[in-house]
Structure formats: structure tokens, C-alpha cells
Amino acid sequence: MPAIVQLTNAVKEYPLGKLVVKAVRGVDLSIERGEFTAISGPSGSGKTTLLNLIGCVDVPTSGTVQIDGQSTSALSDRQLTDLRLHKIGFIFQSFNLINVLDVYQNVEFPLLLQGELSASDRKKRVEEMVEKVGLTTQIKQRPNELSGGQRQRVAIARALVTRPAIVLADEPTANLDSATGKAIIDLMKDLNHKEHITFIFSTHDANVTSRAGRVVRVVDGLLAQAAEHA
Amino acid sequence: MVLFTIAIRNLVQARRRSALLSLAIGLVTMLLVLMMALSAGINDNLVRSATIMSAGHINVAGFYKPTNAMSLAVVTDVGELRNIVEENTPNLDYTIDRMRGWGKLISDTGTVQTGFSGVDLADESHFLEVIQLAKESDYKDGGRDEIIGDPSQLAGGNTIMLFVNQARRLGVGVGDTLTIQTETVGGYTNTADVTVVAVARDVGLLSGFATYVPKQVLRDLYQLSPDTSGAVWVYLKDIEDADATMKHLRGVFEAKGYRLMDHEAVPFFMKFETVQGEDWTGQKIDITTWKDEVVMLTFVITAFDTVTVFLVSILVLIIAVGIMNSMWNAVRERTREIGTMRAIGMTRTRVLAMFLVEAFVLGLFATTVGATLGAATAFGLNALHINVPNDAVKAILLSDTLRMSVHVQSLFIAVGFLTLCTGLSALWPALRASRLSPVVALGHTE
Numbered sequence: 001m002p003a004i005v006q007l008t009n010a011v012k013e014y015p016l017g018k019l020v021v022k023a024v025r026g027v028d029l030s031i032e033r034g035e036f037t038a039i040s041g042p043s044g045s046g047k048t049t050l051l052n053l054i055g056c057v058d059v060p061t062s063g064t065v066q067i068d069g070q071s072t073s074a075l076s077d078r079q080l081t082d083l084r085l086h087k088i089g090f091i092f093q094s095f096n097l098i099n100v101l102d103v104y105q106n107v108e109f110p111l112l113l114q115g116e117l118s119a120s121d122r123k124k125r126v127e128e129m130v131e132k133v134g135l136t137t138q139i140k141q142r143p144n145e146l147s148g149g150q151r152q153r154v155a156i157a158r159a160l161v162t163r164p165a166i167v168l169a170d171e172p173t174a175n176l177d178s179a180t181g182k183a184i185i186d187l188m189k190d191l192n193h194k195e196h197i198t199f200i201f202s203t204h205d206a207n208v209t210s211r212a213g214r215v216v217r218v219v220d221g222l223l224a225q226a227a228e229h230a
Numbered sequence: 231m232v233l234f235t236i237a238i239r240n241l242v243q244a245r246r247r248s249a250l251l252s253l254a255i256g257l258v259t260m261l262l263v264l265m266m267a268l269s270a271g272i273n274d275n276l277v278r279s280a281t282i283m284s285a286g287h288i289n290v291a292g293f294y295k296p297t298n299a300m301s302l303a304v305v306t307d308v309g310e311l312r313n314i315v316e317e318n319t320p321n322l323d324y325t326i327d328r329m330r331g332w333g334k335l336i337s338d339t340g341t342v343q344t345g346f347s348g349v350d351l352a353d354e355s356h357f358l359e360v361i362q363l364a365k366e367s368d369y370k371d372g373g374r375d376e377i378i379g380d381p382s383q384l385a386g387g388n389t390i391m392l393f394v395n396q397a398r399r400l401g402v403g404v405g406d407t408l409t410i411q412t413e414t415v416g417g418y419t420n421t422a423d424v425t426v427v428a429v430a431r432d433v434g435l436l437s438g439f440a441t442y443v444p445k446q447v448l449r450d451l452y453q454l455s456p457d458t459s460g461a462v463w464v465y466l467k468d469i470e471d472a473d474a475t476m477k478h479l480r481g482v483f484e485a486k487g488y489r490l491m492d493h494e495a496v497p498f499f500m501k502f503e504t505v506q507g508e509d510w511t512g513q514k515i516d517i518t519t520w521k522d523e524v525v526m527l528t529f530v531i532t533a534f535d536t537v538t539v540f541l542v543s544i545l546v547l548i549i550a551v552g553i554m555n556s557m558w559n560a561v562r563e564r565t566r567e568i569g570t571m572r573a574i575g576m577t578r579t580r581v582l583a584m585f586l587v588e589a590f591v592l593g594l595f596a597t598t599v600g601a602t603l604g605a606a607t608a609f610g611l612n613a614l615h616i617n618v619p620n621d622a623v624k625a626i627l628l629s630d631t632l633r634m635s636v637h638v639q640s641l642f643i644a645v646g647f648l649t650l651c652t653g654l655s656a657l658w659p660a661l662r663a664s665r666l667s668p669v670v671a672l673g674h675t676e
Contacts, residue, residue: 057573057668078577085575096570100239105232112232113575158574
């Protein structure tokens, strides 16, 4: 079975005034379906850029990024949007919920964008997902009425509601206390185990890294092994 | 639906900003509705005064030239003309015929140049219904605060009905005697003494140039036969049909062998010079609409509408800048949210739609409230029957009282136009929002 994520000599450069910053410098990485992978490394090492490339919110300057066999460089903006909508779920460090929508509406939002389910199927799916993250009693509350841990649970439900192939989480525990952070990782791991969803998350927390099935270390835009040889 | 929910909730969340914008949009809508109501009111006044004093909805008139160099604004064999009109006019309400004249009206203390309308009350049952008499105090210093006089006395004898402005200028009231002085077609001066039997309320500029006398008074003054009149005035069930019916009647008269003058949108008294210069004798028929007879007054409406367009354009421009600025703020404040939505899978088009829906919802709400308040204010002002104290303003309004006419269609136009302006003002910020790269938007910090 081909890898769900395949990066081949992926490079990402950003212009910074007259300089060019190389955030990712020729990364080769393969992630199989159902893996629970942590991308670790110090701040500024290129973890978020790597996640952006895998999440199709950005495309590589050179090299290739393949998601489920599709090269992202060859896709138009609309196709990339469609790929994100159907195959990728996002969990952000700052939760990034839509403040004016309640828990139910936030979780329902990607399904509405997909427009594929009937209203009753959508309702069933959303309620099921909200129950899985343990927020049934808060379903009508808005994000500003929830704790940090509860908000991250909403974000997880929103990421998983479309049943994506991959869930990307950028420092999902960074804004949470250690107990809540542990609970969130437990939840993600449980969903990974039960639903066989591929989780890829960035972190620089050793406690979180220790829970991952696989750890990919990034240093100065290169994978650690490659960095040692560079 | 979710875009609508997001729009409503974002507007509520930024309630102070939304309230200020709504207030501005609502006030401009209200102003537009009031200006349109005033313009429509002036138009109604014009129609009313024109079709009471100057013309029917359609006029079958003409010129008679006994010689090449002489012309009279009369039609002969008026009975036959009326028969043709009555048999061939679709949607006809009724017809009348009016004598027309021009001359001096002389009192002990003053003289005015005016037009004379010769009426036959036995033939004009509607005349007394539309004339509104003035209180004596309106035209006479120290006069009684009650209506005196009786316009039904115009049915016969040497009588006359004036308007307030003429009674004031001549210093006369009901019961006083005036002298009419006119010039016959042969160049002789004729006079007749008439008694004032009623004084009517002014109906705009036209009341300065109209008086009413029995037809016979004018026939005697101009030495005309009984089957001669000034014009057949045709009233339709719907005035909007006037143009089409005029064309139809021209065809009818042409087919019956009448000689017709070319249609020209000017009042009959402005055609004398042209007619006198033309090489023909006998009778020619001239068919016009009421608009043609008061074309010199439509400039008031055109000028008023121009001012309205100018004023509303400036206000719309100011509001557009406000909305644009507000939307820029919204886009800046919600850049991360836009990034999140784009990352989740929202297309650029939907981001654009989301901001436009927000602007349209705001616009629709504010304009609907503004239009409702505008209409209510117009109805309120009408109910107060406000008298216009200034003669210049009276001339512009074509009435001595403030009159507003609210049409449902104009409310829809105001709401639709200003909502569209609001939406279009948000287009540029919305386009910029939709073009944000998700990775840039996600990295944005306020």
C-alpha cells in the first residue's frame, strides 16, 4: 500500500526582504496510513512549515509532496482546497474556532462546506462526533464559554467530522496545562487506534513526544538524521 | 445558511460598528424616500393643477386661420369633434370643452394679465368637485376666517372665479366687480364687467394665469359662434394611457380627413407665432397631452430630481467609504479566521460571499428601517397639512401646502438601490479577503 504522505526532496523557501529563508531544506519523508507521528524540534526548526506542506495550505518551492498519491504542486488552488476539505483535518495550537458559531455549528461547518450529507445525516454525524469528544452537554455553547481543553476537543471534533485520511495538529497541547494536554493526546491516540486515522502532530514537549508511535525530529529545516550528515 | 448565520452573528458581535453604519445607511434611505415622496408630490400637484386648469389628459384643439396672417386658437364644429372623440377613445372617462382667452383683468386698484377659461357648469359636473375655495382671510386683510362665495354661480351671467394670488393683487373679494379687457381677432378691444363669485385656493404656479368665466362671456368678447370652442379636453380612466391614446386619436382624425398639425410638445399659446408664419387658411386640429401643455413646468421636477440625485450620490459616496473602511477592519480582525476557514476547505468564492452577505444583510436591514421611517414621516407630514409660507417655495412645490406622495415602488427602489450600494462598497475588501493565502492568513497576528 503506498504511503499516505510522501515528501521527496521537499524544499520551502520564503523571501524575507532581500534574503531568502530556507524553512525546509530537502526533506524526504514517508508516513503510512494509521501512523501516530510526532514531528518534534526546537522553535523555528521548520515543523510548522512541514505541516503546512503536508496540509496543502502551502506548496513546496521544489521537490514533491504527495498526499494519497496526488502531487500537490500540480494542483490548482481550488483542487488544493478540495483536497483539504475531503482528506485532511486540522487542529491548531490556538484552537482557531469560529467564535460566532456554537460547538455544534463549528463541528458542522466542514460538512456544510462539503455539502454531501443530508441535514439529518449531518446532524447525526455531528452529534456522534461531539459525543466522542465528550462535549454533548456543551453543544450549544460558544467557544468563549468553554475552557481551553474543551475548545481543543471541539477542534478535534471539527477535524474528524469529515472522516479525513489525515489529521494534522500543530502543537495541539501548547496552550493547555499538562493534565489537559495529556487528556487531549489520549483522545487523539484513542481515535487513531479506533478509527485508524493518520495523526501527524508537531510538538516540542518531550512528554507528548513520548506518546507518539513514531517521532520525526526536525532541525534547521532538515530531518535529524539528514541534519547529522549535512 | 451558515454564511447568513455567520453574517448576522458577526454584525451582532460588532454591534457598535453595525449600529453606526445602520444609522448612516438608514438616514440616507430615509432622506431618499422623503425626496422621492416630495418629487412625486410635486408631480401629483402638477398633474392635478394642469388637468384642472390647463388641459385634459388629452386635448383636441387647434387653430383657425381666416386669412394667412390671422390665427385664432379655436376649433369650429366642436360638437362633432366631441362625438368623434367619445366614439373612438378607449378607456374614456368623460370629455368637456373649454373656451380659452387671454387679456387684462382690471380692478379699482390693480391690473393683472391672465388667461380666461370659459366653462359650462351644466356640461362640467366634475369642475365643482375639484375646486377648493379659500377662506376670505387668505386673500383679504382683516377678512373672515370662513369660506364665502359660490362657484355654482359661474353657470351664467357675467361672473368670474379667481385664485387667491389674483384676488390679493387686484385687492378684491367675493361680490366685487372687475373689468375684462381682450383683443378680438380683428384687432379691436372688447371689455366686459364681471362680478367675483368665488375665490379658490392656489394650485401652484398655474393659478397665477387662470381664471374662470362662463363660456358665453368669452364668446361675446371674441364674437364667436355657439359651435366654436377652445378645445375638447379628454379625461381618461388612467392618465398613464395619455400618450398612446393621443397617437390613436391622431390616427382617427387623420382617417376622417381632418388636417392635423405636427405634434409638438409645447403649450398652445407658444404656437401662435409658428402658425401665423405658415401658409394655410381654415381649420387645423392639434392633439396634445397634458404634459405638452405644461412642459415649461416640468423643469421644476427635473431640477428637484437632479438635486436629489446629486445629494444622494454624495451621501452614498460617504457611506460607501464608511462601509469599505468597516469591512477592511473586519477583514483585518478576522484574518486568522479566514485562514482557518480556507485551511478547513472553504473556497475563495465562499469567503467572498461571506463578506458580501454580511454587507447585504446590514444594508437590507438598515434600508428597510430607513424606508419605513421615511414613509411614516411622509405620511405624518401630509397629515399635518403644513402651509407653505414662502411664495418661491410654493412655486417650486406647485402647491400652497406641503404634499408628499409615497409610492410602494419608490420604497422598493430606495431599499434595492441602497442595499446594492452597500453590497458593492464591500466588494473590494471582500475580494482582498478571498485572495488571502491560507498560510499567510493563519500566521497573521493582530
